[in-house]
Amino acid sequence: MILLLACLLSLAALSGVLVYQRSRKLERFERLVASFMPILATLLAVEVFVKILTEPLETWNDVRLARTFALFNGTKLYPGANVNTPIVGTLHTPMSHILFWPATLAKAPVCAIYIGSVTAFVLVFAPILWLHLQPCLAGARSVLLSSYALLTCGYVVLQGSPEGGMRYCAFHIHTDAAAICFATIAAGLIYQAKSSPRWGRLWSSSLFAILSLCSKQTMAPFLLALCAFLLLAYGMRAALRYLSCLLASGVVVSSVLAALFWPPKDVFFNIATLASHRPWVPGQLSLVSQELNQEVLPVAFSLLLYVLYWYFYDHGPSEGWRTLFSTQQWLVFPLIGVLLFPVCVKARLTVGGDSNHVGACCFFLMLGVTLGISQFMNDETSSGAKAAASKLFATALIVVSLPGVVTVISHSIHIQRARTSSVSLAYAYALKYPGRAYFPWNPLAEFFAQHRFYHFDSALQDREFAGYGISRAQYTSGIPSDFALVAFPRDEPISRALQDYLSGWQQVNDPELPGWIVFQRPPAAPRNPR
Numbered sequence: 070m071i072l073l074l075a076c077l078l079s080l081a082a083l084s085g086v087l088v089y090q091r092s093r094k095l096e097r098f099e100r101l102v103a104s105f106m107p108i109l110a111t112l113l114a115v116e117v118f119v120k121i122l123t124e125p126l127e128t129w130n131d132v133r134l135a136r137t138f139a140l141f142n143g144t145k146l147y148p149g150a151n152v153n154t155p156i157v158g159t160l161h162t163p164m165s166h167i168l169f170w171p172a173t174l175a176k177a178p179v180c181a182i183y184i185g186s187v188t189a190f191v192l193v194f195a196p197i198l199w200l201h202l203q204p205c206l207a208g209a210r211s212v213l214l215s216s217y218a219l220l221t222c223g224y225v226v227l228q229g230s231p232e233g234g235m236r237y238c239a240f241h242i243h244t245d246a247a248a249i250c251f252a253t254i255a256a257g258l259i260y261q262a263k264s265s266p267r268w269g270r271l272w273s274s275s276l277f278a279i280l281s282l283c284s285k286q287t288m289a290p291f292l293l294a295l296c297a298f299l300l301l302a303y304g305m306r307a308a309l310r311y312l313s314c315l316l317a318s319g320v321v322v323s324s325v326l327a328a329l330f331w332p333p334k335d336v337f338f339n340i341a342t343l344a345s346h347r348p349w350v351p352g353q354l355s356l357v358s359q360e361l362n363q364e365v366l367p368v369a370f371s372l373l374l375y376v377l378y379w380y381f382y383d384h385g386p387s388e389g390w391r392t393l394f395s396t397q398q399w400l401v402f403p404l405i406g407v408l409l410f411p412v413c414v415k416a417r418l419t420v421g422g423d424s425n426h427v428g429a430c431c432f433f434l435m436l437g438v439t440l441g442i443s444q445f446m447n448d449e450t451s452s453g454a455k456a457a458a459s460k461l462f463a464t465a466l467i468v469v470s471l472p473g474v475v476t477v478i479s480h481s482i483h484i485q486r487a488r489t490s491s492v493s494l495a496y497a498y499a500l501k502y503p504g505r506a507y508f509p510w511n512p513l514a515e516f517f518a519q520h521r522f523y524h525f526d527s528a529l530q531d532r533e534f535a536g537y538g539i540s541r542a543q544y545t546s547g548i549p550s551d552f553a554l555v556a557f558p559r560d561e562p563i564s565r566a567l568q569d570y571l572s573g574w575q576q577v578n579d580p581e582l583p584g585w586i587v588f589q590r591p592p593a594a595p596r597n598p599r
Contacts, residue, residue: 218443234428251281275314402437
């Protein structure tokens with residue numbers, strides 16, 4: 070792997086030298102940018118590749134992708150409060166589970182996770198590509214500058230710690246990718262309007278905005294952000310038009326989803342009752358502060374510098390905030406990030422919250438900055454000082470983000486060599502010993518081996534956190550009827566229902582499941598009635 074990386078970087082460096090020699094018509098700084106872009110693009114592509122290779126090591130990818138398989142194999146995704154069937158429940162609305170359907174074409178669980186991770190990456194980065202390369206029709210120089218802004222965006226998204234929030238959203242199999250994708254398209258349609266958007270654009274944007282909300286409930290402030298931007302940029306009439314489009318789109322989409330996932334009371338129980346009754350986790354504020362320092366500081370600094378520049382130098386005495394928002398449409402994305410911030414931080418501080426919540430609001434702040442940089446670099450009417458400053462901003466953001474990208478490449482190569490994914494171990498074991506073990510944290514491996522779903526232990530924990538634990542009879546109705554072992558990775562917690570069920574079982578070591586916690590049924594223990 071290291072040798073291959075060295076060869077790729079050498080080829081990229083050679084390409085950069087050739088680009089520098091053949092771009093004599095460009096300014097000196099732009100020639101340097103063009104010559105370094107092959108190396109920067111290669112590093113970014115390598116990071117994407119090795120990060121996807123490590124995704125099977127994340128147990129949650131197994132659990133979340135299994136819900137897509139359950140959905141497309143007729144298993145009820147939203148079981149009610151008192152059911153006697155396997156509980157695979159999700160706290161999220163169904164759109165994201167639907168969008169990961171390409172993974173159902175896989176023939177093995179690890180391949181399915183690879184496909185799911187690639188799907189998440191495409192969902193996040195395809196709208197970014199669309200927005201940044203829009204000015205490329207203006208000529209070769211615009212292609213270069215827009216591509217440089219796109220690379221800047223990629224580096225900022227993929228900077229930080231190996232499991233940073235924006236990187237989490239871009240690679241992990243979760244609702245974030247779908248929610249970000251739809252939200253970016255919805256805001257992008259408004260961003261691309263050069264004046265007050267017409268009805269057709271408002272309808273299209275509102276549909277994608279509702280689909281974003283139907284992917285993740287915490288995107289609700291996003292709808293408010295779009296209305297607020299239209300109010301600030303184009304006035305009350307534009308905001309009211311958009312609000313009416315949102316209401317109509319909401320009725321249509323919710324009617325379709327209600328028909329597909331009947332009865333609606335069970336859906337509401339999972340995505341509203343269970344999702345809203347999650348306790349706070351003490352001591353998380355310091356962790357949130359650390360995540361913000363890693364991801365949002367470079368972007369916030371750039372935004373602050375631009376606003377100060379506009380306020381003191383770039384606007385006339387008669388120009389107010391409406392001029393700012395109507396001429397700098399990229400500000401719709403930072404506005405989204407700001408309004409998402411309180412909800413995302415609250416979600417991060419509750420049980421089950423992770424860095425993806427902070428990453429979602431940071432993503433929109435970052436996207437606004439790089440689109441603003443692209444606009445300033447491509448705007449022929451702007452001053453030379455502003456265009457030069459924008460190029461320096463882009464370069465500074467890449468320089469700040471570069472160590473994080475290199476760190477992630479090194480970290481990903483190391484752990485990919487050092488660890489074996491739990492889904493691989495569970496799948497191999499289930500194929501070798503059919504029906505012998507129950508894997509409550511590896512439902513995808515069980516499905517590929519046995520073509521059945523049992524209780525997802527994480528779904529049982531969601532119910533217990535909200536005060537809706539299940540009875541022993543409900544538990545035994547959703548697990549295998551005849552098995553000798555229960556096995557799960559050492560780092561994963563288990564539900565109270567499973568703890569009670571394992572009372573009296575003996576913990577053993579199984580050499581084919583190294584590092585796992587394995588319980589063996591005692592000889593006198595009765596089999597599960599089915």
